[in-house]
Amino acid sequence: MQSIISSQKLTKEFQSYKKEPGFLGTLKSFVSRESIRKKAVDEFSFNIEEGEIIGLLGPNGAGKTTLMKMFTGIIVPSSGELSIMGHRPSDRDKQFRKNIALVMGQKSQLWWDIPAMDSFLLLQRFYEVSDADFEERIEEMSTLLGVKELLNVHVRKLSLGERMKMELMASLLHNPKVIFLDEPTIGLDLVAQENIRQFILDFHRKNNTTIIITSHYMADVNALCERLVLIFDGKKAFDGPISEFEKILGSEKNVSFTFDSSQDTAAEIWNDRDADWNENKTVVELRIPEESLREVSLEILKYLPVTEFNTEKMPIERVMKTLMENPEILRNCEGSGENMLCR
Amino acid sequence: MKQSPLRHYWQVYKKMASTSASVEMSFRISFCLLVLMDLFFFLSILASVSFIYDHVQTIGPWNRDQLLFFSAFMLTIDNIHMGLVSTNFWMLSFAIRTGELDFTLIKPTHSLFTVFFRQIRPSSFVTLPVAWGILIHYGIKVQLSALDWCLIPLFLILGLTLLCLIEFIVSTSMFWLTEGTGINFLRMQMQQLSRWPNFVYSSLSRKVLTTALPVLLIGSAPVHFIYDKNYWPLIVAMLVAIAACYSVLLFVWNIGLKNYDSASS
Amino acid sequence: MSLNLLKWWQTIKVSWVKYTAYRLNFFLQIVGPVLVFFFIKYNLWSAIYGENPEQMIQGYNLKSMVTYHIWSMIVTMIGQGHASYNMSEDIRMGRISSYLIYPFNFWEFHTASFLSFQFLQLFISGVTIAILVAFNFVELPSTYFLFHGVLYTLFISLFWFTLQYMAGLLSFWLEETWILRVLMGIVTGFLSGYLFPLDLYPDWLVSLLQYTPFPYLTYYPIKIFMGQPSPLWIGYAMIGLWIIIGATINHLIWKKGIKLYTAAGM
Numbered sequence: 001m002q003s004i005i006s007s008q009k010l011t012k013e014f015q016s017y018k019k020e021p022g023f024l025g026t027l028k029s030f031v032s033r034e035s036i037r038k039k040a041v042d043e044f045s046f047n048i049e050e051g052e053i054i055g056l057l058g059p060n061g062a063g064k065t066t067l068m069k070m071f072t073g074i075i076v077p078s079s080g081e082l083s084i085m086g087h088r089p090s091d092r093d094k095q096f097r098k099n100i101a102l103v104m105g106q107k108s109q110l111w112w113d114i115p116a117m118d119s120f121l122l123l124q125r126f127y128e129v130s131d132a133d134f135e136e137r138i139e140e141m142s143t144l145l146g147v148k149e150l151l152n153v154h155v156r157k158l159s160l161g162e163r164m165k166m167e168l169m170a171s172l173l174h175n176p177k178v179i180f181l182d183e184p185t186i187g188l189d190l191v192a193q194e195n196i197r198q199f200i201l202d203f204h205r206k207n208n209t210t211i212i213i214t215s216h217y218m219a220d221v222n223a224l225c226e227r228l229v230l231i232f233d234g235k236k237a238f239d240g241p242i243s244e245f246e247k248i249l250g251s252e253k254n255v256s257f258t259f260d261s262s263q264d265t266a267a268e269i270w271n272d273r274d275a276d277w278n279e280n281k282t283v284v285e286l287r288i289p290e291e292s293l294r295e296v297s298l299e300i301l302k303y304l305p306v307t308e309f310n311t312e313k314m315p316i317e318r319v320m321k322t323l324m325e326n327p328e329i330l331r332n333c334e335g336s337g338e339n340m341l342c343r
Numbered sequence: 344m345k346q347s348p349l350r351h352y353w354q355v356y357k358k359m360a361s362t363s364a365s366v367e368m369s370f371r372i373s374f375c376l377l378v379l380m381d382l383f384f385f386l387s388i389l390a391s392v393s394f395i396y397d398h399v400q401t402i403g404p405w406n407r408d409q410l411l412f413f414s415a416f417m418l419t420i421d422n423i424h425m426g427l428v429s430t431n432f433w434m435l436s437f438a439i440r441t442g443e444l445d446f447t448l449i450k451p452t453h454s455l456f457t458v459f460f461r462q463i464r465p466s467s468f469v470t471l472p473v474a475w476g477i478l479i480h481y482g483i484k485v486q487l488s489a490l491d492w493c494l495i496p497l498f499l500i501l502g503l504t505l506l507c508l509i510e511f512i513v514s515t516s517m518f519w520l521t522e523g524t525g526i527n528f529l530r531m532q533m534q535q536l537s538r539w540p541n542f543v544y545s546s547l548s549r550k551v552l553t554t555a556l557p558v559l560l561i562g563s564a565p566v567h568f569i570y571d572k573n574y575w576p577l578i579v580a581m582l583v584a585i586a587a588c589y590s591v592l593l594f595v596w597n598i599g600l601k602n603y604d605s606a607s608s
Numbered sequence: 609m610s611l612n613l614l615k616w617w618q619t620i621k622v623s624w625v626k627y628t629a630y631r632l633n634f635f636l637q638i639v640g641p642v643l644v645f646f647f648i649k650y651n652l653w654s655a656i657y658g659e660n661p662e663q664m665i666q667g668y669n670l671k672s673m674v675t676y677h678i679w680s681m682i683v684t685m686i687g688q689g690h691a692s693y694n695m696s697e698d699i700r701m702g703r704i705s706s707y708l709i710y711p712f713n714f715w716e717f718h719t720a721s722f723l724s725f726q727f728l729q730l731f732i733s734g735v736t737i738a739i740l741v742a743f744n745f746v747e748l749p750s751t752y753f754l755f756h757g758v759l760y761t762l763f764i765s766l767f768w769f770t771l772q773y774m775a776g777l778l779s780f781w782l783e784e785t786w787i788l789r790v791l792m793g794i795v796t797g798f799l800s801g802y803l804f805p806l807d808l809y810p811d812w813l814v815s816l817l818q819y820t821p822f823p824y825l826t827y828y829p830i831k832i833f834m835g836q837p838s839p840l841w842i843g844y845a846m847i848g849l850w851i852i853i854g855a856t857i858n859h860l861i862w863k864k865g866i867k868l869y870t871a872a873g874m
Contacts, residue, residue, distance in 0.1 A: 111366060
């Protein structure tokens with residue numbers, strides 16, 4: 001079966017100009033401008049099957065948004081192949097556009113000065129949604145998201161979280177087959193983030209929608225995605241299940257202990273565990289191989305005055321941070337896999 | 344819900360119009376100021392023409408009433424233009440700068456339609472009777488025939504169509520600019536040029552403004568024809584210009600879309 | 609004190625860079641309209657005089673009519689080119705908060721930006737006039753009248769700045785202030801002699817206008833450049849009075865607006 005989304009060596013190049021500061025710089029750039037070509041996305045290939053939820057990760061400026069905009073047909077690739085549901089997005093077929101949705105956490109498609117409901121009614125016309133479907137979906141989504149009372153409030157009066165929920169509803173009214181979520185939870189409080197994640201999962205379960213999501217919050221990725229795609233400098237750096245991603249830096253677990261008094265940091269038990277102490281020597285973070293986790297922890301709990309004991313909740317957060325600070329880790333193991341540079 | 348494309352577009356247009364109207368009407372002071380602005384604009388144009396004729400008998404071949412009828416014709420086109428499309432040009436430069444255009448482009452309607460017909464300006468409907476009143480007043484003064492009266496609505500539509508097409512083409516250049524507001528000023532200058540009859544311009548500029556940038560055909564062609572049916576080639580030229588502009592528009596618009604980089608990618 | 613001047617100087621420089629960053633935009637928005645309008649008026653009057661450029665229409669032959677419009681173009685460039693659009697944006701987008709924190713006032717920032725704009729406009733009008741003189745379209749007046757004309761026009765630009773500033777401040781209450789600006793432009797364009805010499809207007813209107821600031825905005829300075837000044841102190845007194853009135857009103861509006869802003873958080 002053909003994948004619902006497949007891209008082959010997808011590339012997008014942007015051109016920009018240099019300008020030095022000040023009046024002289026203005027004059028200089030008036031006479032001759034030095035152009036800079038930058039590959040925002042560089043030979044990006046991957047396949048997505050129907051019903052998958054993919055997390056697209058990478059630092060700011062890595063090319064995630066550019067990629068999303070190529071997927072939605074907003075910008076045209078410089079080279080490479082892209083096929084979504086059998087369409088080439090840049091052709092912008094009506095049928096293609098009717099079956100996709102784009103949500104951008106940083107931008108709004110709702111009209112600022114009127115209630116969200118008015119925008120929804122306009123979207124209903126755009127996407128030719130029947131009245132019955134429309135009412136049913138509004139009812140269902142607004143109940144799930146808890147914004148039923150806010151449908152008739154001016155959008156500018158809504159909080160960021162409430163507005164984002166409305167944005168989600170606006171994008172999903174036409175029951176799209178593929179959804180692109182570009183940082184949907186950015187700037188939201190924890191409860192709103194959680195609501196939105198739950199809603200997306202629900203929507204996915206009911207409709208078996210294919211979803212691509214970018215986010216800087218690892219909690220989003222952890223909750224929603226099974227598969228992760230990492231993009232660095234426009235290039236794909238990792239593509240695989242989350243469980244594999246967590247093990248990029250090795251299979252040790254991070255564990256932290258808090259004690260009620262200062263401890264002897266030179267004791268034998270801390271050796272070879274990358275012990276990282278706080279100033280008062282009351283908190284330590286250790287890296288323990290998976291197979292000896294039980295044994296070591298038990299020993300510490302038994303002999304030392306432990307008041308708190310934590311294992312790492314989201315290993316991907318640590319992996320992501322380490323990779324962003326040391327991108328050479330990925331480059332070093334380049335060529336070790338086919339598409340997946342680091343396994 | 345299956346429906347014919349025409350019906351689909353009509354449904355969308357109705358909703359876009361009513362939504363934007365309700366937004367605009369909620370800004371009451373702005374709304375009143377817009378009406379006032381339109382009225383002053385009409386007054387200043389007509390008064391200037393009239394003052395000039397206090398001191399001369401004719402300008403080119405036309406006397407006072409003939410030129411005033413021409414001005415009224417252009418004002419009416421301007422009035423409809425203001426009401427139906429003008430806001431959208433400003434929205435476009437804004438939408439490109441902020442990247443809001445992204446949402447417009449993924450809608451399942453033709454992007455030209457969604458971009459240029461999204462917002463109406465209801466205040467122009469308040470001044471519409473004034474514009475038509477002026478047009479009819481001077482129409483009676485220049486003693487139009489029954490046929491001419493029938494032709495006027497058609498010519499208004501043709502003139503408006505040509506004006507819009509030229510402006511759409513010019514606005515396409517915004518895709519290449521980070522700051523496209525200036526293009527709107529360029530557009531308004533083209534309107535200014537079209538607001539005077541073609542014989543005012545020297546032969547070279549008249550040729551350029553009739554062929555390469557056919558803004559002089561918008562009003563001068565129909566009004567000349569109304570006064571003197573021997574001017575029918577101007578109407579043919581107008582129709583050719585509309586057809587040509589339409590194909591140029593489709594061509595450059597597609598290139599523009601390809602070139603659209605989308606803000607803050 | 610000198611530190612404060614430094615702030616002004618740096619603001620002027622930054623504004624200069626902003627204005628010149630989008631050259632095409634600046635040209636189309638500020639310079640283009642004036643040039644196109646001159647082009648239209650030149651053609652229009654050539655057509656009106658037709659075969660007989662020496663005939664006198666209210667004391668103007670074709671040459672002096674064209675001269676009038678050339679100077680009207682220059683007066684417009686120097687006198688009323690500036691529009692504080694970014695000021696409205698500052699207020700509407702809530703960026704005003706940063707001015708409340710900066711040790712540099714809102715009005716200082718925008719006035720510095722206005723000065724920067726004026727340097728640019730003086731430069732552009734200088735180039736325009738040099739070209740027109742070089743191609744013999746217009747004769748340069750005596751140094752006295754040229755100097756005096758520029759000085760008076762700069763004085764007028766202060767008046768326009770006060771008005772534009774007022775329109776900008778109204779953003780506290782109004783969604784779209786461009787309507788006000790366009791409205792002002794239409795009314796003054798018509799009443800100040802920008803469209804064509806006031807000598808062509810009906811007598812009753814001209815004598816009525818004497819009691820308004822309008823003729824002193826365009827008609828008077830053009831007459832200075834053309835070497836035919838009327839008693840000047842009236843212009844300075846009239847415009848000066850309006851600047852003071854305008855500045856006082858602006859001060860009051862600002863105080864009211866900022867109260868509204870800080871109280872409601874807008």
